[in-house]
Structure formats: C-alpha cells, structure tokens
Amino acid sequence: MRGIGDWATDRARLSGDKVAFVSGARSWTYREFDDRTNRLANQLRDRFGVRRGDRVAAVVPSSVECLEILFATAKLGAIFTPINVRLAAPEIAYVLADLGAELLFTHPAFAQAGAALNEPGVHVREVVSLGDQYDELLAAADPAPVQPVSDRHDVAVIMYTSGTTGHPKGAMITHENLRANAVAVVSAFGLRSCDVTVTALPMFHIGGLGLYTLPFIYLGGRNVIMPSFDPVAVLDAVVAERATQLLLVPTMWQAVMAVPGLEGYDLSSLDCALTSGAPAPASVLEFLARSGIPFREGFGMTECAPSVAVLDSEYVREKAGSIGRPLFGIETRLVDDLDRDVPVGTVGELLVRADNVFAGYWMRPEETAHAFRGGWFHTGDMGVADAEGFLTLVDRKKDMLITGGENVYSREIEVVIARMPEIREVAVVGAAHEKWGETPVAFVALHDGSSLAAEDVIAFTRRHLAGFKTPTRIEFVDALPTTATGKIQKKALRDRLLG
Structure with missing residues (x-):
C-alpha cells in the first residue's frame, strides 16, 4: 500500500x-x-x-x-x-x-x-x-x-x-x-466529499491534523484553515463557507460562547459540532444542546493519530461524562496492574490496539517496549466501562491520588465541582499530607462576575462525594495553565503547591 x-x-x-x-x-x-x-x-x-x-x-x-x-x-x-x-x-x-x-x-x-x-x-x-x-x-x-x-x-x-x-x-x-x-473518522462521522470544516486547532497538535484536516483531504472535502484561533474569525468562517463540521476543544468553545452577539451568527449549516482534547464542562455541553446543532464528544491521543472513541449525539445526555465507544476497527481493553481484564464497572487502565496506533517513541526503544507490552498500547488513562461498552475516563494513571489508602480519581471530583454554575473550569491535583499521604486540592476559575468562597465549593463537593474525596483546599485562579492544545497542565499546578 x-x-x-x-x-x-x-x-x-x-x-x-x-x-x-x-x-x-x-x-x-x-x-x-x-x-x-x-x-x-x-x-x-x-x-x-x-x-x-x-x-x-x-x-x-x-x-x-x-x-x-x-x-x-x-x-x-x-x-x-x-x-x-x-x-x-x-x-x-x-x-x-x-x-x-x-x-x-x-x-x-x-x-x-x-x-x-x-x-x-x-x-x-x-x-x-x-x-x-x-x-x-x-x-x-x-x-x-x-x-x-x-x-x-x-x-x-x-x-x-x-x-x-x-x-x-x-x-x-x-x-x-x-x-x-x-x-475511521470518515466512517464514524459519516463525512462526505461535500463537507466543509474550519480547522481551528493548531497543526502541531495531532488533533489539528487528524481531526479533520487529513480525513478531509482523504475524501476530498474542503478545509478552511485558521492560522491561529480567534473565536470571531471561526464564527465568520462557519457562516461564510457554510461549514458542516466544526471541532473545537472546550476552552475554544467557551471563547465562542463569550462572543458578543453570538445569537446573530447563522450556524445552521453545521451538521455536527465536535468537542475533544479535554473533558467538556457542563456549560459547553449545555450551550451546544441549546444551539440545536448535533454534537459529539471525542477522545483521542497523539499516539493514536488520534482517534480512539466517540460519544455520538444520541447518547450525549444519557451517557454524560462518557467518552463513548471505540470507533470502528479500534479494539480496547481495561486491565489491572497485571494486565488482566477487569470486570464491567471496575476501573482499569485503557489499552488500545488498531492500525492507527503509532509505531513507538522516537529513539526510545525501552519506553516503546514498555508501552506495547503484551501487544497492546498502554495509554496510561484509567477508565471504566458499562454493560453497553461505553467508556468513562476517571484519571490519568499517574494523576491518581492515594489518600488514607483509598484510590481517588481527580476526574470524578472535577465533574462534581464543574456542576456549580459559578465555575468556568476546575482541575484537581494531589498535595502531600502528613496524616493521609495525599489530599485533593482543587484549582478553580470562576465565570466573570461570579463569586464563591472556598467553603462553598468544599460543602458542595461533600454533598455529592465521600469525605475522603472532598478537597481539603480550594485555590482560586484567573485561569488554569494549559498547553497550546487546551490540555490542563497539572504539573504546573503541582509545582505551584510546592512553591
């Protein structure tokens, strides 16, 4: 070939x-x-x-x-x-x-x-x-x-x-x-040669190439390319070119939501709005639902070029929080520390095997061998599957906290805190604790004009989660540190705690 x-x-x-x-x-x-x-x-x-x-x-x-x-x-x-x-x-x-x-x-x-x-x-x-x-x-x-x-x-x-x-x-x-x-992308999203997309993600990110740029070239669609992200320019391009597909990471969707006069833009040409790159907060999902545009949540990673799973439009409410099911031709497993399959409803590490899974890490044979042990790519993401095969990620394996001997997944806490209407974004990391070993700390950014006390966030979380999962400290920030692709840099947050 x-x-x-x-x-x-x-x-x-x-x-x-x-x-x-x-x-x-x-x-x-x-x-x-x-x-x-x-x-x-x-x-x-x-x-x-x-x-x-x-x-x-x-x-x-x-x-x-x-x-x-x-x-x-x-x-x-x-x-x-x-x-x-x-x-x-x-x-x-x-x-x-x-x-x-x-x-x-x-x-x-x-x-x-x-x-x-x-x-x-x-x-x-x-x-x-x-x-x-x-x-x-x-x-x-x-x-x-x-x-x-x-x-x-x-x-x-x-x-x-x-x-x-x-x-x-x-x-x-x-x-x-x-x-x-x-x-896989063309099949999963039902793309056509008459489709038009606006490429707003940077091309140094696999999402900027693999979704949708290269699939559109493969099928003969049209790419409207943004040299950098500007929410007004994206909206203008959707309207001018009658775009049918639009992928933005959650922080980009939030910027679009904040554009003055948003209701004046005719977005009716969009057949699908896709969010990926990071878990979408409730505010983004509610906005997309109100817009009347079918939307999906996707999950991928650089090592998978990038597609792994998608939550289709008909399930975004029923299966809220899930990354969906693997795309056609992509195999996944959830395993324990000994690479044994875990039962339905049990947290395990996500493994992937498919033709789109990368060949390994450049000049790092030992890390490559470790990542592909047993013939499956070990993603480092911890997840759980339900009886219908829908996957929900709970944390990165390295981001899991152990507090008082209990495994705590930061994503579970973040999902709860993000339900508070005043909160724009949240990230949870572990901090050293003399008694418990680690304890959750939540970094929170509020919507403009909103106010909250740390005690409010802690009390809200305690009503929905076990006491050992409740953050012992809330840090308010103007914005969370992110990579150019919208991923939250938790290492920078941990460094801030040490500083």
Whole structure:
C-alpha cells in the first residue's frame, strides 16, 4: 500500500478543480496543491538533499504551506515534524536535537525558532522561511510529478507529545496510521466529499491534523484553515463557507460562547459540532444542546493519530461524562496492574490496539517496549466501562491520588465541582499530607462576575462525594495553565503547591 504522498496526486486526478483549502481571501484547488507539493518535493530532494528517513521540522502557523511541507516530505519518504509555535527557544532546541532535524521551516513571527539554532546539540543544515523565500523556492522549482517512495509502514510524522510532565517524546506516526485514522473518522462521522470544516486547532497538535484536516483531504472535502484561533474569525468562517463540521476543544468553545452577539451568527449549516482534547464542562455541553446543532464528544491521543472513541449525539445526555465507544476497527481493553481484564464497572487502565496506533517513541526503544507490552498500547488513562461498552475516563494513571489508602480519581471530583454554575473550569491535583499521604486540592476559575468562597465549593463537593474525596483546599485562579492544545497542565499546578 502507498503512503499519504499519493493522496495529493489522487485528489488532483479525482477532484482537481475542486477547492481544497481556504485561508483568508485565498483558495487552493486540489490540482494546485499537488503541483505545489511536487515543486517543493523536487526542491527538497535536489537542492537540499532530503532523502528517505530524513527529518524535516517546521515552526510555522497552521497553513496550506504547513500541509505542503508534510505532503512533499511524504512523497520523498522523509519525516515531518511540526513543532509547537508557543515553545521557547530552549524547548524548540530540545525537539530539534532529539529529532536530529536536518532542515527547518520557520516563519518570521516566531523568532524563537531562529534562536533555537544556536542552542547546544542542534545541527540543522538548512533553514527556509515562509514568505518570499518559500514562494521563490516554489517558483524556481521543477514541476515534474514526484513518484512517492514511501511504504505504508514508514514513519510519516513524528509528533511530540505535549510534555505536561517533563520532556516531550516523539511519537512515530506511520503512513498507515494516518490512513487508518482517516478511514475511521470518515466512517464514524459519516463525512462526505461535500463537507466543509474550519480547522481551528493548531497543526502541531495531532488533533489539528487528524481531526479533520487529513480525513478531509482523504475524501476530498474542503478545509478552511485558521492560522491561529480567534473565536470571531471561526464564527465568520462557519457562516461564510457554510461549514458542516466544526471541532473545537472546550476552552475554544467557551471563547465562542463569550462572543458578543453570538445569537446573530447563522450556524445552521453545521451538521455536527465536535468537542475533544479535554473533558467538556457542563456549560459547553449545555450551550451546544441549546444551539440545536448535533454534537459529539471525542477522545483521542497523539499516539493514536488520534482517534480512539466517540460519544455520538444520541447518547450525549444519557451517557454524560462518557467518552463513548471505540470507533470502528479500534479494539480496547481495561486491565489491572497485571494486565488482566477487569470486570464491567471496575476501573482499569485503557489499552488500545488498531492500525492507527503509532509505531513507538522516537529513539526510545525501552519506553516503546514498555508501552506495547503484551501487544497492546498502554495509554496510561484509567477508565471504566458499562454493560453497553461505553467508556468513562476517571484519571490519568499517574494523576491518581492515594489518600488514607483509598484510590481517588481527580476526574470524578472535577465533574462534581464543574456542576456549580459559578465555575468556568476546575482541575484537581494531589498535595502531600502528613496524616493521609495525599489530599485533593482543587484549582478553580470562576465565570466573570461570579463569586464563591472556598467553603462553598468544599460543602458542595461533600454533598455529592465521600469525605475522603472532598478537597481539603480550594485555590482560586484567573485561569488554569494549559498547553497550546487546551490540555490542563497539572504539573504546573503541582509545582505551584510546592512553591
């Protein structure tokens, strides 16, 4: 089976005059996209010496150019790594050094990428800046079609995990992983070639590529690409392009909800609103329900390219809090510490096995072997299944608290506290306790204009949960620290407690 580099060629043949991408006032057809990826691939090979297995990195905004770099490297059998544009120079340098990147694409807006080149261990040979240099590179290129050399099991993308608990690791995602994910997404969501999506998640995040960008290229849909997230711009794009599918993480949905005059936007074109990346608070789910737009909650991770499970529209109320059931072709298990299946209703670690599950961690064979013990990928997420197979996550395995000998799952506490109408977002972490070993501490951000006392939150929680699960301390914050993909950085909260 061929690699994803062929997707551009096939789409040019089947959908050549169809608009593939819209960004600002400009649009690209599938034929133009294939031509530009061929031009770039020829330059990468002939001018920069990029060969199969070489690593090409990019610190660039979400853009058609970012996708051109991905597909050009894919045609050559090289490996593409988009790097988080919010990282500081030393953090970018760590990724470049760990990756062994030989070529780097940058953007003038991200000066820290240039500074990273001077850090120890970085050995990038060539740097190309988007803008005039990039445009001149393509204009001077040979437009001859490039015959892709990738095998389906070759690594197409190395996507670095968010690094919320330490140095990020590079997840090796193969061409087959991306194809299998696209097939699963298209099937699960009933996507059509006439569908239009607004890509608001950053492309250095697997959600920005795997949902929905690459599946839309696979089926020939239209991507409206946002270089960065702006809630008004997203709403404008949905209206102007009559978007049918929209994925936003919960913090993005909250920003959309806060747009003045929201009721004046005609969102009736949307067939589905999807929330993923973090558990959605009740306020977001209530907003989506009031909007009348069918909505789903999805769960995925970098290592699964990213799809694992989805809670379909008809179950979002009945199974509130669940991540749903695994997508077609994806196997899951819940196991104990000895990798034995746990009974229905019992908490266990979530394991996944499917064609979209990654090939392992870059240059980390021991961690890869540990993650894949028994032939299943161990996600580190703790969950429980009901009799109908619906999964509910209760915590990350490493985030579980043990207080007085009892296992306490922070997600369970967060769900309860989030029911309070004054609360915008909440995160629970464990703090050292002289008597109990650990005790729950809740970090809480309130809606504008709301007020609460710590005693109110504690009392509310105690009415719904056992005493040992009730936070002993409430920390009010303006906002919770998050990664660029909207995930709460619990390590930063734990560090705050230590500080």
